[in-house]
Structures are given as structure tokens and as C-alpha cells.
Amino acid sequence: MKSGAKPRSAGKERETAWLFHGGRILDAPRAAAWRAPTQRAKSPRAGSVRARASSYQEAVLVRGERIESVGPLDRLRREAGRGARLVDLRGGTLTPGFVDSHIHLLTWIRAVSDVWLAKQSPEGLEDAIRTARGLARGEDWVTIRGWVPREWSRDLKSRATLDRLIPERPLVLYAVDGHSVWGNSAALRIAGIHGRTPDPSGGAVDRDAAGEATGVLIEAARSLIGPFVRRHRDPAEELAGAIRKAHSLGITGAHDFDPTEIRSAAQRLAARGPLPFRLLLSVPASQLDSAEALELRSGWGDERLRLGAVKFFADGTLGSGTALLESEYEDGTGTGVEVISRPELTDRCARARKAGLTVAIHAIGDRAVRNALDAIEGAIQSGGPFPLPPRIEHIQLAREEDFPRFKALGVHASVQPIHQVTDRVVAKRKWGARTARSYAYRSLLRAGARLLFGSDAPFDRPGPLLGLQAAMLRREHGEGPGDAFHPEQRLGLAQTLRAHLEEPNVVAGWRTPLGRLRVGWGADLVQFDQDLLQMEPDRLGRAKIRGVWVAGSKVHGKSL
CATH class of the missing domain: 3.10.310.70 (Diaminopimelate Epimerase; Chain A, domain 1)
Structure with missing residues (x-):
């Protein structure tokens, strides 16, 4: 058998085949192995699209729901057989599908159409009420x-x-x-x-x-x-709209943390046919009793829709001054809010683990992160590991001595890189010198933690390319290097891709391997119009999505 190829069964002859060629084939391992070419080797970029595309030697063959072969185009043409659909990347990039590991899909799609308060004043409020009142039915x-x-x-x-x-x-x-x-x-x-x-x-x-x-x-x-709160809405149709919008950003899967309506909406949508998306749902803390009574388990579901973690809150937020800190805020407003005490959080984590449920704990302040780690450790010590990896959400401020505990306990660090760009001014004002250990992604990685990337949309800006930029630059597009927020915490492209493409699928526990362009792995794919490896990080946002595939079916722009 030829290297890089997978044997094909007779039944697969009838499955749809896609052959991608003429562009960059990119995932985290390829990004890690890539070395910038010499100026001489870059010369094809100055020529036509055809000349640029001819410099790419690797192609990908998809048949059915998985990647069947990876290698030279000539060989893959022969393996593809008649009827394969050719996709000329035209010098662009093919990546695995991106996963937003922390998003609120229904709230996000509603926020797109809802009225927003443009000015924080009574006058601005009056304008917003006038508009919103006109839209209410x-x-x-x-x-x-x-x-x-x-x-x-x-x-x-x-x-x-x-x-x-x-x-x-x-x-x-x-x-x-x-x-x-x-x-x-x-x-x-x-x-x-x-x-x-x-x-x-x-x-x-x-x-x-x-x-x-x-x-x-x-x-x-x-x-x-x-x-x-009463609104005339159809959550299933809203979820379908959210998935379409996610596709337009290159997102093929999500870990959702909306507390209400999302589970019934997802079930109604899935009843129509396989979701064109990989959706991991959560259980609100208030419904732990119900989940136990119904004997729900993390991982229950199929390859498109399944149950994930119970979501607990250890504290509040930075902006409101309710994130729980070890010592007082710089503005003298206290140490934040302990939403759940450490003993109670430990007890709830232990209950979840015993019931076959994993946990996701919202923890922004350093004391909240410590409490969350303590609670997970206590639950493990009392009865063994969780069914799927436990996770802590946000981790915007943490003690250095807690970084190694993520690896030791098998806890994934679920972070939103766009937050450190959005929040840096408030963080400096409220946390002062402590920001040296805030949004500390490189420190977490060096300590052995495994990162998950998300957006927390609509509470911040969605889009994987924005997340990559934020993690690699630590500043806004268009700002200079001197504006970077603690640049010592910047990550490389391979590290950011792994956090957006691979680790989220590990945490979800899908049976299909996802997140790499390898033989036998799932064909969740995104086509970009530009070579991402040839772009400066602060220009990544200019790349456009040309196509999206989930389980080998093209879904971008497709009506659900």
C-alpha cells in the first residue's frame, strides 16, 4: 500500500469524494514543522494565481466522512476515480474545521439582531428604548x-x-x-x-x-x-441561523454554555436530520439534580450532538469587580464575589463525577481558579477521574503555583484570547502589577496545561482568526508592537491552532478523530482564500472563507 493512503472498500465507491489541491494544507503539526522559505523560494507569490498554486505539492482526498488520502496530486487523482469533485484552492489554505470552545449560540444570534446601548447615559438609553420598543411585538x-x-x-x-x-x-x-x-x-x-x-x-x-x-x-x-422575559422567538430556527453564521467564520463545532432553550432547540434541529455541525452541550448548575435523576452522562449523544460538562460558577467578572481575588482590587472595592464556596463546589463536583458527568467551572480571579482546582482535586480524590476531561473557563488571573496543577489534575484550560485584548485597560486599573500573571497562556503551556480556545460570544467578538491574532500578538490589529499586553505571553501559530482545532475535540470525546489533516481523520474542513502561512499575524483577519465541510459534506451557505 502507498504511504499516506487508506484502503478503500467497494461501498465507498458511491460516497462523495472531494479532492483538494493547489494550495496550503495546514494544521498544527504542519505549522510546527514549517520553516519560512528564502526570498528566492517566495518568488512564485509575485506571479499569477496558477503559478502560485503550482508551488504547492500536497493534496487531500476526502471520501464520505473521512480523509482517505494525503499526498501528491497525481497519485490522488488516480485514487479518486471518476466522479470526484475537484476543489482548486488557488493558492489559498485548507485547514481542519475550527471549534469555538466557549460560546453562547442562541444568545449570540439574538444579540446580532437585538438593540444595543450605544451611549452609556440616560439620553442614550432613551434612544435605545425607542428603537427596541418599535421592534417588540x-x-x-x-x-x-x-x-x-x-x-x-x-x-x-x-x-x-x-x-x-x-x-x-x-x-x-x-x-x-x-x-x-x-x-x-x-x-x-x-x-x-x-x-x-x-x-x-x-x-x-x-x-x-x-x-x-x-x-x-x-x-x-x-x-x-x-x-x-417574554419574546416571540423560535429557538430551533435561531440555532439554525447561529450555525450558518458560525460556518461563515470557519467554525464547524462549538461547546455551548447557554443555560436555557439550547438543548430543546438542538434536539428539534437534529430531528430533521444530521446536524451540519458538532455541538457539545452543557448542563447548568441549577439542573444537576435533574441530570442525576435522569441518569444523563457526559458523552451521551452521537457524532454531531452530545452532552458535555455541568457548568458551575466560582466567581463573577473583571468588569463588574466580582471576579474573586486573593487580595483586594487596586481600587479598594473588595476581593470580589464567591458565587459558590469551595466546600460546596467540591461537593458538587464530586456529585457530578459520581453521576458520570464532567465539570466546567467559570473562574476568572486567582482565588476562584484556586478554588476550582481544589474542588476538582477533591472530587478526584474522593472517587477517581471524571468521564471526560474537566475544564476551567476563562482563567484571567491565576497564581503561578497553580499553573502546574492543570497538568497534574488533567484539567483543560479553556481561555478566550480576545478577552485579553478587550479587557487589558480594565485589568491594568483593577489588578495593577498582578497583570503579569493574567491571561498567561504561555505560562500555562510551559507548565504542561492543555489549552482550549473560544470566544465567549456574544460577550466578546467571535471568529477563530481574531482569536489567533489575539494570542499571537496580544494587541489589536493596527497597533504597534509596543502596545502588546504582556508580550512575553504570546503564542506561536502551531500552539494556537492546536488550541482551536485539536484539543476541543479531545475534550468533547468524539469517536471520530478530528482536528488534523491526516488519513482516517474526520473531514471537517475550512477553505481560505489566502495562504495563512504567508500572512503576517496582524493581517490574518483579511483572509476570507471560501468553503466549509462537515463530515465530508459542504455546508457553508447551505440552508438548514
Whole structure:
């Protein structure tokens, strides 16, 4: 048998075959092995597209759902047989499909069409309410996104501010970080929230000096109003739209952390036929009891849709000052919020593990990260390993002595590189010198941690190429090298590709190997119009998606 080829069964003759050629074949191992050519070797770039494409020797043959062969084009043409569909990359790039390891698909697609607060002022709010009210139908609540709590004075963050603008119809503002909401009197009345409403564990009902509810609900208190928000929507159709949008960014799979509606929406969509996507769902912490009673297990599902981790929250966010720290914030506002105590978190992790469920723990501050690691370690010590690798989400600030614990405990570090670009100004102000160990991706890798990359959309900007840029440059596109945020934490292309292409599929536990362009691996693929290896990192965002395949079927632009 020829090297790089896989034997073909007679039944596969009828399966769709795709032959990709004339461009860069790129995955993490190839990026690691690549060496920049000499200037002389680069000369084809100055010629025609055909001349450039002729300099690429490697081709990929896909048959059915998997990669059948990788090697020289002439050989693969013979192996492909008649009827194979040729895809000329025209000097572009073929990569495995990208996975967003932390996203909120329904919230993301809704945020695209929802009204956002453009100006953080009563005047800006009035404009947003006027627009949102015009879009609301029937008895829909008026909802607005993009509220930044820290930019509003204490006296303005009250129901009165909202009631003056819209007294009779329920209104809810969602904070830009997703960790607090602000409702008017009509909304609170429907939800039954008032000054005597007790604070839920891990949350707070904000109150004024007289003890009356201001309408601001922080962290876990958001759940007091969420079930009452009424909007005319079809979650299954919204999910289909989110998947199409993900395809347009080169995303073929996602780990979703929306707390509600996503599971029923995914089931309805999957009932129509195989999802054109690999979707790993989560279980909200509030539904652990139900998951135990129903005997749900992490990994249950098929090769397109399966159950992942139970999601717990160890703290809040940087922007709101609720991320849990070992020592006080630089602005003297305390040490943050412990959403779940360490003993309780350990107990819940142990319960999840015993039930056959893995865990994903939101932990942004250094004390929260320590608590999360302690809880996972305690659960393992009490009963053995988790069924799928446990993970900690965000890890925006951590102690150096905790970095090696990720490898020791088998915990994946799920991070969002775009956050360190978006948050760096606030991080410097609130954490000061501690930022030397913030968003410390290189330090985590050096300590043996395995990284997962995601976006946290819609709470930050989605798109794998943006994530690669952020991890490799530590600055915005167009900024100079001197603007990089702790450049000592920059990663190389191979490391970033591994975190976006390979590790997310390991954590998901798919039976089909995914994330490399190798014989026998799944044919989740993305075609770019440019050679990514020949582009400077700050120009990666200019590359366009030309095609997307999931399990060997072309899906980009295809109606679901």
C-alpha cells in the first residue's frame, strides 16, 4: 500500500469524494514543522494565481466522512476515480474545521439582531428604548444589550431612571458581560421581585438606602427574572441561523454554555436530520439534580450532538469587580464575589463525577481558579477521574503555583484570547502589577496545561482568526508592537491552532478523530482564500472563507 493512503472498500465507491489541491494544507503539526522559505523560494507569490498554486505539492482526498488520502496530486487523482469533485484552492489554505470552545449560540444570534446601548447615559438609553420598543411585538418585553454597570452612577442605577422612560411595559437591560441585568418596575412586578426578596446563593438583589429593589440583579439573582422575559422567538430556527453564521467564520463545532432553550432547540434541529455541525452541550448548575435523576452522562449523544460538562460558577467578572481575588482590587472595592464556596463546589463536583458527568467551572480571579482546582482535586480524590476531561473557563488571573496543577489534575484550560485584548485597560486599573500573571497562556503551556480556545460570544467578538491574532500578538490589529499586553505571553501559530482545532475535540470525546489533516481523520474542513502561512499575524483577519465541510459534506451557505 502507498504511504499516506487508506484502503478503500467497494461501498465507498458511491460516497462523495472531494479532492483538494493547489494550495496550503495546514494544521498544527504542519505549522510546527514549517520553516519560512528564502526570498528566492517566495518568488512564485509575485506571479499569477496558477503559478502560485503550482508551488504547492500536497493534496487531500476526502471520501464520505473521512480523509482517505494525503499526498501528491497525481497519485490522488488516480485514487479518486471518476466522479470526484475537484476543489482548486488557488493558492489559498485548507485547514481542519475550527471549534469555538466557549460560546453562547442562541444568545449570540439574538444579540446580532437585538438593540444595543450605544451611549452609556440616560439620553442614550432613551434612544435605545425607542428603537427596541418599535421592534417588540405584542406582549414582548423590551430588551436591550450592552449596558455597562460601572459607567453608571449609583443614583442613576434605579428603577426610577427606567420608569421615567418606559413605565408601563416590562424592560430589561443586559450587562455587556452577561453577569447582571437591570429591570424597570413593570418587569420586577411580573417577576415578583421586591425589597424583601431574599438574595439567592451566589447573587444579590441590589437595594437602595430605603431597602427597596433598584432593579439591578447581580450574578445568580439574574435567574429571578430570566424565566419571565417574554419574546416571540423560535429557538430551533435561531440555532439554525447561529450555525450558518458560525460556518461563515470557519467554525464547524462549538461547546455551548447557554443555560436555557439550547438543548430543546438542538434536539428539534437534529430531528430533521444530521446536524451540519458538532455541538457539545452543557448542563447548568441549577439542573444537576435533574441530570442525576435522569441518569444523563457526559458523552451521551452521537457524532454531531452530545452532552458535555455541568457548568458551575466560582466567581463573577473583571468588569463588574466580582471576579474573586486573593487580595483586594487596586481600587479598594473588595476581593470580589464567591458565587459558590469551595466546600460546596467540591461537593458538587464530586456529585457530578459520581453521576458520570464532567465539570466546567467559570473562574476568572486567582482565588476562584484556586478554588476550582481544589474542588476538582477533591472530587478526584474522593472517587477517581471524571468521564471526560474537566475544564476551567476563562482563567484571567491565576497564581503561578497553580499553573502546574492543570497538568497534574488533567484539567483543560479553556481561555478566550480576545478577552485579553478587550479587557487589558480594565485589568491594568483593577489588578495593577498582578497583570503579569493574567491571561498567561504561555505560562500555562510551559507548565504542561492543555489549552482550549473560544470566544465567549456574544460577550466578546467571535471568529477563530481574531482569536489567533489575539494570542499571537496580544494587541489589536493596527497597533504597534509596543502596545502588546504582556508580550512575553504570546503564542506561536502551531500552539494556537492546536488550541482551536485539536484539543476541543479531545475534550468533547468524539469517536471520530478530528482536528488534523491526516488519513482516517474526520473531514471537517475550512477553505481560505489566502495562504495563512504567508500572512503576517496582524493581517490574518483579511483572509476570507471560501468553503466549509462537515463530515465530508459542504455546508457553508447551505440552508438548514
